[in-house]
Amino acid sequence: MNTPNNKRKKDSQEKIxxxxxxxxxxxxxxxxxxxxxxxxANLNRSxxxxxxxxxxxxVEKIRVRMINEYASIFTNDNEAGHNPNSYLxxxxxxxxxxxFYRTYFxxxxxxxxEITYFDKELAERFYNNKYIAYHCEFFKAGITAxxxxxxxxxxxxxxxxxxxxxxxxxxSKSKD
Numbered sequence: 001m002n003t004p005n006n007k008r009k010k011d012s013q014e015k016i017x018x019x020x021x022x023x024x025x026x027x028x029x030x031x032x033x034x035x036x037x038x039x040x041a042n043l044n045r046s047x048x049x050x051x052x053x054x055x056x057x058x059v060e061k062i063r064v065r066m067i068n069e070y071a072s073i074f075t076n077d078n079e080a081g082h083n084p085n086s087y088l089x090x091x092x093x094x095x096x097x098x099x100f101y102r103t104y105f106x107x108x109x110x111x112x113x114e115i116t117y118f119d120k121e122l123a124e125r126f127y128n129n130k131y132i133a134y135h136c137e138f139f140k141a142g143i144t145a146x147x148x149x150x151x152x153x154x155x156x157x158x159x160x161x162x163x164x165x166x167x168x169x170x171x172s173k174s175k176d
Contacts, residue, residue, distance in 0.1 A: 025102065063107070073089050074090075105148055
């Protein structure tokens, strides 16, 4: 019986997603076909269609999984309040999961800004609780750009160095 949580189904989904993530590194989404995925994963098309409606359904399920996985890094931090190590954890996660993040940005999932952790309390303190929505968006765009540059440089700097770069931006603001 093909139940939603059976091992064979999960293994097939994992294989399809892994194959898609490999293909998207060198091809554009519109250049990847279900046949490409099935051939490379050594699966039948019926296996693909048993798990996904089409390639866009696959992409959407990968997007949701990525966002949930990313959010899980901060679960304990969000419950406990501000944690200064959150950004360090974020940069370590990015370094350890570069394909995950390259795919995230290549598929333009960052447009929703769901992947960027933002410390609203810190912003309120630095900006005297004025124009916080603007500062939040400015920060999210900035950190997204920093992450993209870091990924393009194959995460050459350490996560600690990346946190130092980020903190230096806040420190320069606190001196104003």
